[in-house]
Structure formats: structure tokens, C-alpha cells
Amino acid sequence: MMKHHCQRPEAPRRVVILGARGFIGGAIQARLAAEGVSTVPLGHADLDLTAADAAARLKSVLQPADVLVVVSAVAPAKTVPMLIGNLHLLEPVCEAISGLRLSQIVYVSSDAVYADDSNPVTENSYVAPSTIHGMMHSAREMMLRSSTAAPLAILRPTLAYGPEDPHNGYGPNRFRRQAEKGEPISVFGGGEEQRDHVFVGDVAGIAWLSIAHRSEGIINVATGNSISFRQVAEMVAAQYDGRARVVSVPRPGPIPHLLHRFFDITGCYKSFPQFSFTPLKAGLKLSMQRTAK
Amino acid sequence: MTKPVLGFAGMTHLGLVSGICAAEKGFKVICFDPDSTRVTPLTRGEIPVSEPGLPELLAKNQERLLFTQDSTMLSRCDLVYVAPDVPTDDQGRSDLDPIDAMLKSAFDATRDDAVIVVLSQVPPGFTRGRRRPGRILYYEVETLVFGRAVERALNPERTIVGCADPEHPLPPAYANWLRARNCPFLTMRYESAELAKISINCCLVASIATANTLAEISEKIGADWSEIVPALRLDKRIGPHAYLSPGLGIAGGNLERDLATVLRIAGETGAETGLISSFVRNSRHRRDWVLRVLHTEVLPYSPDATIGILGLAYKENTASTKNSPALALVGCLANWRIQAYDPWVAGSPVSHPGFMSAARVEDAVKKADALAVMTPWPQFRSFDPQIAARAMRGRVVIDPYRVLDAGKVVNAGLDYFTLGARPLRGKRPGDS
Numbered sequence: 001m002m003k004h005h006c007q008r009p010e011a012p013r014r015v016v017i018l019g020a021r022g023f024i025g026g027a028i029q030a031r032l033a034a035e036g037v038s039t040v041p042l043g044h045a046d047l048d049l050t051a052a053d054a055a056a057r058l059k060s061v062l063q064p065a066d067v068l069v070v071v072s073a074v075a076p077a078k079t080v081p082m083l084i085g086n087l088h089l090l091e092p093v094c095e096a097i098s099g100l101r102l103s104q105i106v107y108v109s110s111d112a113v114y115a116d117d118s119n120p121v122t123e124n125s126y127v128a129p130s131t132i133h134g135m136m137h138s139a140r141e142m143m144l145r146s147s148t149a150a151p152l153a154i155l156r157p158t159l160a161y162g163p164e165d166p167h168n169g170y171g172p173n174r175f176r177r178q179a180e181k182g183e184p185i186s187v188f189g190g191g192e193e194q195r196d197h198v199f200v201g202d203v204a205g206i207a208w209l210s211i212a213h214r215s216e217g218i219i220n221v222a223t224g225n226s227i228s229f230r231q232v233a234e235m236v237a238a239q240y241d242g243r244a245r246v247v248s249v250p251r252p253g254p255i256p257h258l259l260h261r262f263f264d265i266t267g268c269y270k271s272f273p274q275f276s277f278t279p280l281k282a283g284l285k286l287s288m289q290r291t292a293k
Numbered sequence: 294m295t296k297p298v299l300g301f302a303g304m305t306h307l308g309l310v311s312g313i314c315a316a317e318k319g320f321k322v323i324c325f326d327p328d329s330t331r332v333t334p335l336t337r338g339e340i341p342v343s344e345p346g347l348p349e350l351l352a353k354n355q356e357r358l359l360f361t362q363d364s365t366m367l368s369r370c371d372l373v374y375v376a377p378d379v380p381t382d383d384q385g386r387s388d389l390d391p392i393d394a395m396l397k398s399a400f401d402a403t404r405d406d407a408v409i410v411v412l413s414q415v416p417p418g419f420t421r422g423r424r425r426p427g428r429i430l431y432y433e434v435e436t437l438v439f440g441r442a443v444e445r446a447l448n449p450e451r452t453i454v455g456c457a458d459p460e461h462p463l464p465p466a467y468a469n470w471l472r473a474r475n476c477p478f479l480t481m482r483y484e485s486a487e488l489a490k491i492s493i494n495c496c497l498v499a500s501i502a503t504a505n506t507l508a509e510i511s512e513k514i515g516a517d518w519s520e521i522v523p524a525l526r527l528d529k530r531i532g533p534h535a536y537l538s539p540g541l542g543i544a545g546g547n548l549e550r551d552l553a554t555v556l557r558i559a560g561e562t563g564a565e566t567g568l569i570s571s572f573v574r575n576s577r578h579r580r581d582w583v584l585r586v587l588h589t590e591v592l593p594y595s596p597d598a599t600i601g602i603l604g605l606a607y608k609e610n611t612a613s614t615k616n617s618p619a620l621a622l623v624g625c626l627a628n629w630r631i632q633a634y635d636p637w638v639a640g641s642p643v644s645h646p647g648f649m650s651a652a653r654v655e656d657a658v659k660k661a662d663a664l665a666v667m668t669p670w671p672q673f674r675s676f677d678p679q680i681a682a683r684a685m686r687g688r689v690v691i692d693p694y695r696v697l698d699a700g701k702v703v704n705a706g707l708d709y710f711t712l713g714a715r716p717l718r719g720k721r722p723g724d725s
Contacts, residue, residue, distance in 0.1 A: 266581045276593040
């Protein structure tokens with residue numbers, strides 16, 4: 001359960017967002033704007049975190065009492081160079097925030113930090129990443145933790161989907177694109193792996209609540225409902241009035257070691273009791289409608 | 294040999310029940326506590342704890358009982374039990390100061406030939422560390438169960454006695470008293486007896502955790518745990534009295550204390566106790582079951598919901614709310630209105646902006662969007678679900694302990710959620 005430094009939600013004076021042009025960063029930026037919060041959205045073009053003067057430039061932007069949201073990453077990190085590169089990206093951030101009296105830092109991490117385990121994932125589950133991507137986020141969490149005395153909120157979203165997702169990873173986004181192009185929606189094997197899919201707007205919603213309460217601690221961002229890829233594919237297909245069909249294709253590799261992942265989101269119920277996640281069907285519909293626009 | 298005079302030092306739950314039940318066995322008993330707020334009501338026949346049968350025993354055995362604040366009265370005793378309740382914090386850690394103080398009073402006030410017995414729940418190593426030269430000190434395992442304390446004190450299954458040297462015969466006064474209890478008694482070294490108490494509780498927790506785990510599996514696959522339990526009870530290796538009823542985790546404080554003690558000892562000695570950690574995790578997981586049902590079935594659809602709660606005590610037949618699942622639930626529902634009724638827990642035992650203490654069951658369910666039966670009080674069994682159906686705004690009844698008749702709830706048009714089985718949806722007009 002997160003510790004709230006503001007029991008009643010209270011907009012901060014200003015929020016600086018690193019990675020504001022990305023999928024999740026953009027959603028957070030939009031949500032904060034909708035809440036009337038003053039933001040400084042920074043993307044790679046605004047602040048190159050690989051530049052030699054990145055720390056100094058970021059420090060010059062940050063003001064005492066700011067909230068800093070860190071989303072910037074080259075993701076998913078699949079290789080060792082990507083791992084190292086992502087750690088280097090965070091180095092100037094750590095340098096800039098050390099010694100500053102920020103109101104709060106929010107880091108958007110990933111559920112990939114958790115060990116593969118058949119038990120439902122909670123915020124108390126073991127952190128033992130089985131992928132480079134998970135190791136990257138785990139290391140970055142530690143980097144931030146050791147660089148600041150400000151309240152640190154770590155958000156660990158599971159598989160996020162939404163209309164603006166630039167990635168074409170296996171799941172709702174790819175299925176929707178396949179349907180839009182009139183292609184069959186392809187699932188690997190029987191598509192039986194069950195996963196939790198969270199609408200990007202809900203990730204932004206939890207980020208907003210974490211900021212409004214100046215929360216400290218870890219929160220998983222997941223709906224608590226896991227569903228098979230096959231069911232997701234059929235749900236997407238159903239939204240295209242019979243124009244899309246679901247086909248099974250051979251798996252590109254062996255069946256995943258962790259066939260299913262479930263979440264116990266009691267921590268979210270306790271931290272943000274009034275928040276409700278968008279049901280998958282509704283989220284897919286929203287994604288379709290926004291894409292159509 | 295004449296019957297020994299017994300003393301009980303510490304007039305909280307354990308000492309009080311044990312003392313009165315010793316009088317019922319025909320022994321003269323001196324009940325001591327330095328606190329006048331405890332002793333004075335007892336001299337008037339008023340009992341501060343809720344235990345079925347205890348007031349009757351107190352009234353019946355007045356002549357054999359003496360309640361006093363004067364520790365020197367203990368000098369008349371041949372055998373003195375030191376039995377204050379040992380408080381625990383939120384982490385299950387014991388505060389041993391009260392028992393150390395009471396033990397000192399007992400040593401100071403009694404004759405050198407008097408037997409002193411530590412009855413409170415203490416960690417391994419405690420008793421040996423409190424020995425005094427020339428004095429006789431034993432440890433005895435207490436098996437108090439809130440709500441069944443009298444029954445268990447009068448008819449114990451066995452008595453476990455911790456000794457400095459188990460080869461040494463028990464003093465006549467102690468042996469005489471133990472024989473009067475009509476049960477086997479086992480002597481062992483202090484540390485074994487202290488760990489025996491913890492071992493009993495760990496076995497109980499193992500049963501509870503097993504029941505909870507398999508009840509959850511039952512909920513997922515369409516089995517019904519209540520159908521499985523009778524089969525297990527008929528298995529001699531499991532037994533008719535095994536703790537197989539699923540619940541909302543462990544509560545009350547004592548079991549939690551023992552798990553915390555084992556984990557602490559493991560931390561100090563390097564023993565592997567992953568199993569105990571799993572018990573703790575499972576208990577916390579199940580404790581929040583009602584909260585999860587509310588969040589999936591009620592709260593997203595009724596943002597201004599009122600939740601009716603029946604039962605606040607951690608179990609039936611007690612007013613104790615220590616680690617009560619009901620209070621934990623209420624603490625997570627600060628944004629919603631609560632209407633709660635408990636037969637013995639009065640007022641508002643928890644800080645909550647929208648908490649209303651209901652005077653009757655009917656008041657707790659009035660216009661409620663959901664009803665949660667959080668303590669299996671026997672009197673709730675006779676509550677007619679038709680009354681709830683007429684009075685409630687919502688349709689959700691959450692009854693983890695199966696206090697209500699599921700069939701009647703469903704026939705009343707209410708949805709029924711319980712541990713160990715899939716939810717049952719209420720019959721609506723037109724349903725066959």
C-alpha cells in the first residue's frame with residue numbers, strides 16, 4: 001500500500017515529465033492537462049538525455065516543489081546494449097535530482113521486474129527479473145531510490161494498450177491493427193496464455209492519483225483480470241462486425257515458461273479505493289474509436 | 294494430602310478464567326492483581342471479559358475465590374500461576390514487561406517452598422532466564438481459546454509442563470493439582486514446552502492456510518469446499534476436530550504472535566522458515582477477500598455505496614477486535630458509509646468518517662448496497678434474508694463463514710458470495 005503525503009488530492013504547482021512524447025508519457029501529460037495541472041512536457045527533442053550537458057540542463061529546468069515524472073526509456077529493452085543505454089539515460093536524471101528538494105518523483109517502471117511465479121503478483125512479490133527489460137527497470141528503480149530523498153512513487157504497469165501505442169507487440173494493439181488492415185488476427189498456437197491488459201488511460205489515471213496524493217511506494221497498475229490472448233483476439237474481432245477473423249499461427253518460439261500471469265490488486269484498492277479500471281472490452285472499443293478518428 | 298491453595302496473578306482474560314475454573318475443581322483460589330480497576334469489579338461479581346459460562350461459575354464458587362490487590366495474600370498459596378495477558382504489537386511482537394512485573398510480585402510475595410508457574414504465552418528461553426536460586430519455577434502451556442475458554446479450562450486435552458529438569462519429580466502440590474484436572478500431563482524441559490505451545494499454533498495455522506488455499510481453488514474451478522471437508526474429517530490422519538473451515542486469515546493476536554516468534558528465531562539462528570512466511574502471506578491475502586468482492590461487485594457501480602456489516606469481533610462469543618478482519622475491512626472503506634452491528638462490540642471501534650453503529654441487524658442492512666457478515670455469530674443464522682432483500686438497496690450478500698442459508702439468500706433475490714464456492718446469483722422474477 002502506498003503512503004500518501006497528501007491525504008486529500010491536491011494538484012502540485014508543476015509537473016515535469018521526461019518522456020512526455022511517448023505512449024505512456026503522452027497519456028500522463030494529457031491526463032494532467034485535463035486536470036488543469038501545469039506541466040513541462042519533455043521529449044527527446046527537448047532534452048537529449050544522452051547529451052553531455054543533460055544533467056545540467058535538466059537541473060536548470062527543475063524547480064523546488066516540482067513533481068518529476070520519469071517515463072523516458074528505449075523500450076522494450078531486449079539486448080545488453082539497450083540495457084546499458086537505458087541505464088545511461090537515467091544517469092543525468094539521478095545527477096540532477098540529487099540535492100534538489102522536489103515534491104515527488106514518479107517513475108513508470110514495469111511488471112517485468114517480478115519473478116516468474118504462478119502466484120498472483122502483488123507489490124510484495126519477489127523482484128527477480130527474467131528479462132533484460134525487467135532488469136533494466138529494476139536497476140533504474142534502484143538508481144532513483146539511491147539518488148533522492150523525495151517521495152518516490154514507482155508505478156509498475158503490466159501490458160498497456162491504447163490507440164497511440166507505437167509498438168506492435170503481441171496483444172491488443174497488434175490485433176487491432178491487423179483487423180483494421182483487414183488481415184486475420186493471428187494468435188500464437190492456441191493463444192492460451194492469460195495476461196492482464198491495462199488501458200493506457202488507466203496508467204495515466206493511477207499516475208495522476210499518485211501525484212495528487214504525493215504518494216510514496218510501489219503500485220502495480222493492472223486490472224486484476226487476466227484473459228487469454230485468444231479471448232482478446234476474439235474480443236477485438238467482435239468489434240469489427242464479422243470483418244475480422246482469428247487464426248492460429250505457429251509459435252515463433254517455445255511456449256512461455258510462465259503460461260499465465262495474474263495480479264492481486266488489493267494494494268490498488270487500498271491505495272486508491274475510488275479508482276476503477278476500464279474493462280478490457282470498453283478499452284478496446286475506446287482504442288478503436290480513437291484510431292478511427 | 295490436603296488440597297493445595299492456588300494463586301493466580303494477573304486478572305486479565307487468561308488468569309481470570311483459569312482461576313475461576315480452578316475453584317470449580319474444588320480448590321481454594323486467591324486471585325491477585327495490583328490494578329484496582331480489575332479487582333474491584335470482580336469483588337462485586339462483575340466480569341470484565343465475555344466468556345460463555347464464566348459468570349455462572351463465578352457465582353457458584355464465590356466461597357472458594359478471593360480477589361485481592363494485596364500481593365501478600367499470595368503467601369498463603371502453595372502454587373501460584375503467573376498469568377497476565379501478554380500484549381502484542383501490530384507485528385505480533387510480545388511486550389514482556391507486564392509478565393516480568395507480575396512474576397517479580399509472585400516471587401517476592403510467596404513462600405520459598407511455593408511453586409511458581411508461568412502460564413502466560415512466552416517465547417522460548419523466557420522461563421529458564423527467570424529462574425531464581427532456591428525457588429521453584431515451572432512453565433505451563435495455556436490453551437485458552439476466546440469464546441471457549443471455560444470449556445477448555447475445565448476439560449483440558451492434556452497439560453504440558455516445562456521444567457528445569459524433566460527427570461526431577463514434580464512437587465507434591467503441583468502434582469496433586471495436575472491430577473485433579475483429569476487429563477494426561479507431559480513434562481519436558483522449559484524450552485520444549487515453550488516451543489510446544491508455538492508448535493500447536495503453527496499446526497493450527499497450517500490447517501487454516503491449507504483450508505483457505507483449497508477453498509480459493511474451489512471458488513475458481515466450481516468445487517465446493519464445504520462438500521470436501523466432511524471427507525477430510527473422516528480421515529484419521531486429519532481428524533474430526535481439524536481446523537478446516539476457511540476464513541479471513543488468522544486473527545486474534547495469539548497465532549500471529551507465534552508465527553512472528555518463529556520468524557524471529559529463524560532470523561537469529563538461520564533456520565529455514567519459508568513455510569511460516571507463506572502462512573503469513575496467505576493469511577493477509579484471505580483477510581482482504583471481502584474487500585476484493587466489494588471492489589469487483591459493488592463499488593465501481595455504486596460510488597456512494599453504503600455497506601452493511603454484521604459482526605466486528607474477530608470471532609464469535611468474544612468482544613475482542615484484535616486483528617479483526619471486520620475492522621481491517623472498515624479501514625479500507627473510508628470513502629463509503631458503513632452501518633455495522635455486533636452483539637458485543639459497542640460503539641465505533643475504529644476511526645471512520647462514515648461509520649454508524651447499528652442497534653439491530655435490521656438497522657445495519659437498511660438501504661445497504663451490500664451486506665457483509667464478518668463474524669459468525671450464532672444469532673445471525675436466524676436472520677431472514679427476505680428482510681435483507683426488502684430493506685437493502687443493493688443485491689450483494691457476502692457471507693465468508695456461511696452463516697446464512699445460501700438457498701434462502703438466493704431465493705430472496707440476493708447474490709450470495711462465500712468462501713470455498715462460486716458465487717450464487719439471486720433468483721429474479723421470471724427465473725425458473
